Amino acid sequence: MEISDSLLAALGQSRHIVVFTGAGVSAESGIPTFRDALDGLWTRYEATQLASPEGFENDPALVWGWYEWRRMKVLRTRPNPAHHAIVGMAGLSPRMTLVTQNVDDLHERAGSPGVIHLHGSLHEPRCFACSLPYAFPPGIPDEPEGGRRLEPPRCGHCDSPIRPGVVWFGECLPEDAWRKARQAAQDCDALLSVGTSSLVWPAAELPELAARGGATVVQINPGETPLDGWADFNLRGKAGEVLPTLLAGMRKAG
């Protein structure tokens, strides 16, 4: 893939770059994207039915099994070249803010500091009722038997079921994370939207906020998204291939 000189110049002159990532940045680590995660037992469900408080209350074992299966896949894999290239780009930029919709810890494991998680994390479960944090037993969960239904553990304080530490549909985003992400989008000179379908709100608003603030908006995605019509640069390809090429171009441009 050819990276244009004008894009390299825009990034080279940026004093603040925001990198905004979705499930696509973890796809080459073998982590299914949100919709692709609906296989096997979960094929007949809409993601929003499972990733919601109602879905959990309705069938805690189905939802907990889905999240434990996803957590197991994260623990069994590692960051891919996309995560590592983002760390490399941060080293070339005066300031980078990394905002992710992902609930995995692959950005952290690649070495990115201060990752802003808009939708929470698989690694911070808490009590569904009293929000007391829950500590997972060490090690990697086994492939849940019987097609992945798994009773959630109970809270040591109030005996309610433990829930995943993610933001479900119909739940508010963490206030501090959302405020920081909006501030960074409004302040930045360039925003890279990487591997997101840009369908989930309010996160999907960030590239528009950046554009309104005069930033250059770059999209990296092999597929089509609502950003196609107005992003300044559309790099059609996989994050694990495009980001390393972009990083090499930035290094060469000096």
Ligand code: BV8
């Ligand atoms: C809220 C955590 C206020 C859980 C997630 C109608 C219109 C507008 C909004 C709404 C509406 N109805 C309801 C809403 C609000 C709702 C919403 O946006 N719904 C959508 C479905 C329309 N939003 C909310 O509810 C939010 N909260 O609004 O609060 C409020 C409060 C109270 C009452 C009322 C309102 C909370 C949303 C957070 C939901 N939680 N994640 C979990 O992970 O289980 S979102 C979840 O879906 C993921 O985080 C992901 O970001 C998102 C989308 O899933 P995917 O499509 O898989 O992932 P992604 O978007 O990243 O797409 C994958 C992309 O990667 C694709 O484009 C693909 O082409 C690309 N790709 C694939 N391979 C590669 C690649 N790219 C690069 N390289 C590759 N190799």
Ligand code: ZN
């Ligand atoms: Zn409790």
